[in-house]
Amino acid sequence: MMNISKAVRNVFANEDLNFLVTNRIPRLAVTHFMGWFSKIKVGWVRDASIGTWKLFTDLDLSEAKKQRFESLHDCFVRELREGARVIDHHPEVMTSPCDAIVGACGKIINGQVFQAKGFPYTLTDLFGAQTDTSAWANGQYITLRLTSAMYHRFHAPYTGAMTAVHYLAGDTWNVNPIALKRVEKLFCKNERAVLSLELGAQKHKVALVPVAAILVASIRLHGLNTLFHTRYRGQTDFACNVAFEKGQELGWFEHGSTIIVFAPEGFSLADQILPGAQIKMGSPLMQLPPEQQAMRTTNHAAQASAP
Numbered sequence: 678m679m680n681i682s683k684a685v686r687n688v689f690a691n692e693d694l695n696f697l698v699t700n701r702i703p704r705l706a707v708t709h710f711m712g713w714f715s716k717i718k719v720g721w722v723r724d725a726s727i728g729t730w731k732l733f734t735d736l737d738l739s740e741a742k743k744q745r746f747e748s749l750h751d752c753f754v755r756e757l758r759e760g761a762r763v764i765d766h767h768p769e770v771m772t773s774p775c776d777a778i779v780g781a782c783g784k785i786i787n788g789q790v791f792q793a794k795g796f797p798y799t800l801t802d803l804f805g806a807q808t809d810t811s812a813w814a815n816g817q818y819i820t821l822r823l824t825s826a827m828y829h830r831f832h833a834p835y836t837g838a839m840t841a842v843h844y845l846a847g848d849t850w851n852v853n854p855i856a857l858k859r860v861e862k863l864f865c866k867n868e869r870a871v872l873s874l875e876l877g878a879q880k881h882k883v884a885l886v887p888v889a890a891i892l893v894a895s896i897r898l899h900g901l902n903t904l905f906h907t908r909y910r911g912q913t914d915f916a917c918n919v920a921f922e923k924g925q926e927l928g929w930f931e932h933g934s935t936i937i938v939f940a941p942e943g944f945s946l947a948d949q950i951l952p953g954a955q956i957k958m959g960s961p962l963m964q965l966p967p968e969q970q971a972m973r974t975t976n977h978a979a980q981a982s983a984p
Contacts, residue, residue, distance in 0.1 A: 716750045723748050734826035754929050757828055764924035764959035769878065771944070773821065773962040774885060774921065775936055779954045780857070782822030782946060785939070790818045792864055794858040799833040800939070803886060805845055812882040815942040817963060819950060822852065822935050829930040833921040833937060834883070835878035842901060842915040844870045852890040852935045864888050864937065867896055870896055872927070878964070883940050885927075890934035898928035926958055934978040938962065 680763055717723070726749040730736055738744065738752070740761040746752040765772050788800050790808060797853045800810035823829060847868040857863055868889035876883050887896050900919030921927065943966030950962060 691947045716748050720746045723752075727752055729824070733960050734824065741827070742875055744785075752810055753825075754829060756830065762924075762957055762959045765961050766790075767961075768859040768925060769965050770947070770961045771834045771883070771940070771963040771965060772832075772959050773956050774834050774927070774938070775823060775829075775958050776827045777821035777823050777936070779950055779952055779956060780822050780854070780935075781952060782819040782950060783817065785813055785816045785818055787880055788814065792820070792862070793854065796857065796861055796863075798862045798865050802862055803869070803937070804917055805843065808843060808871065813884070813939045817944050817946060819938045819946065819962060820935060820939065822854075823930070828958065830958075831885070831887070831927055833923055833925045833927055834874075834885075834938070835876040835881075836923045837874055837876055837880070837883075837921065839898075839900065839917055839919040839921070839927070841873040841917065842870055842914075843900065844913045845871075846890070849889055850869060852888060864935070867934075870898075872898070881941060881944075881965070883938065884938040885937070887930065888935040888937065889930075896928065896930055899926065906966075943967070 719758050723746060727736070727746070730749070738755070741752075742755050742758045746755070755800065777905055781793060783790075783798070789797050790800070800813060801808075804810055829969040845868070848866045850856055850863050850867055852863065852867065860866070864886075870887050872885040872887070874883045875881065889896070900917055901915055903915070945964045947961035948962055949956070949960075956962070
């Protein structure tokens with residue numbers, strides 16, 4: 678099995694072949710098929726599917742809350758056992774909402790960011806022309822790529838509330854680094870949702886943008902009784918007030934992909950956030966603005982000296 682797995686991965690390491698097989702196919706049709714197939718609750722189908730999945734990835738189920746799954750889909754959206762992730766509760770830290778490999782990241786300049794070197798896109802392209810993106814002028818962004826074998830639920834990066842969701846229908850291009858180097862404005866072409874968050878007492882405006890991909894095009898959010906997917910043709914804007922604590926689950930990819938995080942000016946990247954770094958949900962992602970950290974320090978000092 679190990680030799681077969683290695684041989685399969687070596688074949689798909691060829692960038693031209695990888696791009697051809699995962700993009701130059703009827704992407705939406707294949708994605709719809711996988712959405713149906715993955716939910717089949719037949720033992721041999723489940724076992725064969727998970728076995729095939731392991732040929733292509735380093736799937737590790739040791740952290741899963743349960744070890745027996747009803748279907749491939751059930752395995753994909755698995756929960757983790759208690760204590761599998763440690764949430765950094767320092768008040769100056771905004772944590773990663775998911776397990777991921779860090780992609781392009783850095784400062785937002787003139788409303789522009791990058792999906793890969795030499796491939797820029799604008800916040801207006803990604804969020805939609807009707808969305809005001811001024812809150813993130815001169816802010817920071819981080820692209821978080823979830824591989825298929827990773828844990829696919831995402832969590833609150835800080836205590837706060839989700840105040841709105843904007844859904845944008847789109848395609849399902851692969852979002853791996855090979856495609857990101859070849860398809861301009863790829864994230865802006867794919868199905869995605871903009872989650873508007875207000876974090877902390879200062880109500881810092883942070884956005885999480887889950888982006889769909891080939892085979893991976895369904896998003897479920899707690900607090901909204903709506904499953905977003907490529908056949909969805911309903912309401913696109915939702916006002917809400919879903920309060921959450923740091924580390925609390927916000928939702929999951931039913932077949933998961935990438936989350937892009939946008940934070941306002943004053944936030945800074947955590948030291949370990951560099952392209953290619955692998956991080957876990959709950960680990961430091963960004964530092965809050967220095968003035969907020971100073972205010973918290975003053976408040977703690979005042980409380981400590983109070984009689």
